[in-house]
Amino acid sequence: MPGTGVQGGATDRDGLGRRTRGGGETTDSPFTAPTVNRKRSFKKALRRDWQLYVLALPAMVHLVLFAYVPMFGAIIAFRRFRPGGSLIGDEWVGFHFFELAFSQPQFWQAFWNTVILGGLWFVIGFPLPIILALLLNEVRARKFKRFVQTITYLPHFLSIVVVAGLVLQLTTRDGTVNQMLGWFGVDPIIFMQHAEFFRPIWIISEAWQTVGWGTILYLAALTTVDEQLYEAARIDGANRWRQTWHVTLPGIRPTIVVLMVLNIGTFMAVGFEKVLLLQNPLIYSTADVLSTYLFRIGIGASNFSLATAIGLFQSLIGLVLIVSANFVSRKLVGSSLW
Amino acid sequence: MVTESVRPDIAGVRNSLTTVKDTRGTKVFRWFNYSFLTLLVVVTLYPFVNLIAMSFSSDGAIRAGRVNLWPVGFNTTTIRAVMGDPMFWINYRNTVFYTVLFTIIAMVITTCFAYVISRQHLPGRKLMIGMATFTMFFGGGLVPHFVVVGQWYGLRNTIWAVVLPGALSVFNLLVMKSFFENFPGELEEAASIDGLNTFGTFLRIVLPLSKALLATMTLFYAVTMWNAWFGSFLFLGDRNMHPVTMYLRNLIAGSLNTQEIADTADAAQVGANIQAVTMLLTVLPIMFVYPFVQKFFVSGVMLGSVKG
Numbered sequence: 001m002p003g004t005g006v007q008g009g010a011t012d013r014d015g016l017g018r019r020t021r022g023g024g025e026t027t028d029s030p031f032t033a034p035t036v037n038r039k040r041s042f043k044k045a046l047r048r049d050w051q052l053y054v055l056a057l058p059a060m061v062h063l064v065l066f067a068y069v070p071m072f073g074a075i076i077a078f079r080r081f082r083p084g085g086s087l088i089g090d091e092w093v094g095f096h097f098f099e100l101a102f103s104q105p106q107f108w109q110a111f112w113n114t115v116i117l118g119g120l121w122f123v124i125g126f127p128l129p130i131i132l133a134l135l136l137n138e139v140r141a142r143k144f145k146r147f148v149q150t151i152t153y154l155p156h157f158l159s160i161v162v163v164a165g166l167v168l169q170l171t172t173r174d175g176t177v178n179q180m181l182g183w184f185g186v187d188p189i190i191f192m193q194h195a196e197f198f199r200p201i202w203i204i205s206e207a208w209q210t211v212g213w214g215t216i217l218y219l220a221a222l223t224t225v226d227e228q229l230y231e232a233a234r235i236d237g238a239n240r241w242r243q244t245w246h247v248t249l250p251g252i253r254p255t256i257v258v259l260m261v262l263n264i265g266t267f268m269a270v271g272f273e274k275v276l277l278l279q280n281p282l283i284y285s286t287a288d289v290l291s292t293y294l295f296r297i298g299i300g301a302s303n304f305s306l307a308t309a310i311g312l313f314q315s316l317i318g319l320v321l322i323v324s325a326n327f328v329s330r331k332l333v334g335s336s337l338w
Numbered sequence: 339m340v341t342e343s344v345r346p347d348i349a350g351v352r353n354s355l356t357t358v359k360d361t362r363g364t365k366v367f368r369w370f371n372y373s374f375l376t377l378l379v380v381v382t383l384y385p386f387v388n389l390i391a392m393s394f395s396s397d398g399a400i401r402a403g404r405v406n407l408w409p410v411g412f413n414t415t416t417i418r419a420v421m422g423d424p425m426f427w428i429n430y431r432n433t434v435f436y437t438v439l440f441t442i443i444a445m446v447i448t449t450c451f452a453y454v455i456s457r458q459h460l461p462g463r464k465l466m467i468g469m470a471t472f473t474m475f476f477g478g479g480l481v482p483h484f485v486v487v488g489q490w491y492g493l494r495n496t497i498w499a500v501v502l503p504g505a506l507s508v509f510n511l512l513v514m515k516s517f518f519e520n521f522p523g524e525l526e527e528a529a530s531i532d533g534l535n536t537f538g539t540f541l542r543i544v545l546p547l548s549k550a551l552l553a554t555m556t557l558f559y560a561v562t563m564w565n566a567w568f569g570s571f572l573f574l575g576d577r578n579m580h581p582v583t584m585y586l587r588n589l590i591a592g593s594l595n596t597q598e599i600a601d602t603a604d605a606a607q608v609g610a611n612i613q614a615v616t617m618l619l620t621v622l623p624i625m626f627v628y629p630f631v632q633k634f635f636v637s638g639v640m641l642g643s644v645k646g
Contacts, residue, residue: 051536052460052536055453055537056451058450059447065491066502067478068473069490070477071476073490087489135374135375152379152382153636154625159564159565159583161587161590162565162583162617164590165590165617166385169388169614170385182403208381208385216639217640220640240363273568277587277590277591295480299484307481308478308479311480315476318475318476319476
């Protein structure tokens with residue numbers, strides 16, 4: 001799983017504590033056991049491993065410059081930013097910009113659109129790769145299986161701009177969708193001018209682009225399910241469906257849980273780029289999400305502080321969601337991201 | 339879950355019994371499954387086929403809604419018009435240049451860092467891993483990024499605003515880290531006994547043994563930059579600096595005057611399918627290399643899933 005590398009990551013204090021503690025305590029890690037006096041050993045490590053630290057330097061500088069400084073830059077959510085004035089804002093205004101954001105009806109429209117779109121995608125989009133992986137797993141003809149995989153992975157490699165272009169092309173007045181509707185005597189619909197069509201179109205295009213690629217990890221997990229369990233289930237009279245339910249799904253549960261936690265964490269950031277490319281003012285009532293709203297008022301109208309406040313609000317919800325999802329999954333099913 | 343042991347004497351009988359009982363249902367399921375997957379392939383491919391058909395169809399046929407799988411009123415007017423537009427080629431060349439530059443920078447940063455955080459004895463390792471992974475879950479947001487990168491660092495309207503910010507993908511980093519962690523420790527001991535220092539071991543032992551991984555990661559980064567548009571949209575004002583994805587984006591958003599491109603060709607013809615042609619030319623290199631590189635991508639993702 002992509003996320004399991006996170007183990008011992010942000011929440012682990014060992015790496016932080018090492019330098020400050022005087023030492024003497026033992027750890028059961030084989031890698032730190034030989035170093036008893038930690039303070040001295042750090043100096044020694046610096047002398048011994050300076051080349052490693054040099055190798056890490058570009059990446060650390062990159063992280064600081066492009067991840068941590070922008071986090072610090074989010075301070076303008078709490079300070080009044082004037083064009084031409086100080087880049088970190090001119091004076092403290094507390095939660096003024098959050099209150100301002102929450103008092104805008106457009107903000108709440110974007111907020112609920114985000115929740116609905118993210119929720120729909122989670123309910124519909126999350127199980128799709130699992131279902132497709134299960135179906136692919138039943139295919140005995142290897143060549144056919146590989147062919148289906150090759151084709152369904154393909155859309156993953158397209159630029160969002162191209163995908164948006166394809167969506168717009170297929171849904172225009174003379175596009176394929178309207179041609180098909182024409183066979184049933186339906187008059188052409190200009191889909192991208194009707195707010196009620198945005199969500200289905202977005203969900204379908206997202207599914208089209210991601211479902212195949214999403215199966216990779218599940219297919220890998222499926223190969224690790226013990227064959228003997230299937231045999232045992234068959235002997236107990238389990239049919240194919242019951243085998244899937246009682247053997248296959250529990251077998252890939254850790255993968256499902258980890259990917260679910262990751263998905264919940266990105267819930268609030270639903271496909272920003274594609275929404276931005278597909279939306280137009282006529283359909284804002286369903287197609288305007290928090291990211292595009294803050295983009296418009298921030299980059300578009302140079303309302304930096306207000307947009308930063310909205311972005312920070314969004315990031316915090318994302319963080320809270322992923323931390324709680326991880327906590328719940330660790331308590332309930334015992335597998336988690338960290 | 340069923341875990342009880344199997345009595346060999348009845349196992350065969352009950353097994354064959356259930357097999358017999360299941361046959362009909364299994365057959366129906368298999369028929370359904372193969373049909374469904376075939377349909378899925380058709381649905382996945384249709385937009386591409388439609389794209390090609392549109393690119394070579396006449397304006398009239400497109401507007402009449404008669405173009406599906408096959409070009410109607412075959413012509414190459416638009417494709418010649420787009421390829422005759424100097425801006426298209428400038429943007430295309432930019433894409434190639436940004437992709438190469440970005441991939442080199444990203445690979446150097448990511449590979450070095452991944453190797454360092456894979457060394458389990460190194461003090462501060464967990465802090466470094468923590469700093470990287472935290473950025474996966476929290477960020478300052480779009481506007482601070484825009485202000486900090488564009489204004490504080492003054493990278494606006496420079497290519498650095500496009501090629502630097504994304505040059506450390508934490509996902510790629512963790513994949514590489516878990517790969518390096520699986521190197522046998524004896525290898526490095528042997529190298530140090532032979533008189534190689536850390537740099538030497540890294541460059542002459544570790545990297546040559548990681549060619550497959552390096553190729554995969556290079557592809558990951560290259561495709562990312564080939565497809566990217568948002569960084570340029572945010573930071574590059576000059577159309578001469580845009581990548582081809584921005585050329586396409588401007589077409590879609592209608593802010594590119596098709597008349598400019600069309601002044602040598604039949605204007606109406608070019609207007610109708612210019613988006614299709616540009617999309618086709620944008621995805622062509624990816625479609626072309628895709629069959630050859632696809633398995634690398636898959637192995638890269640699998641590598642990440644083995645265990646962090």
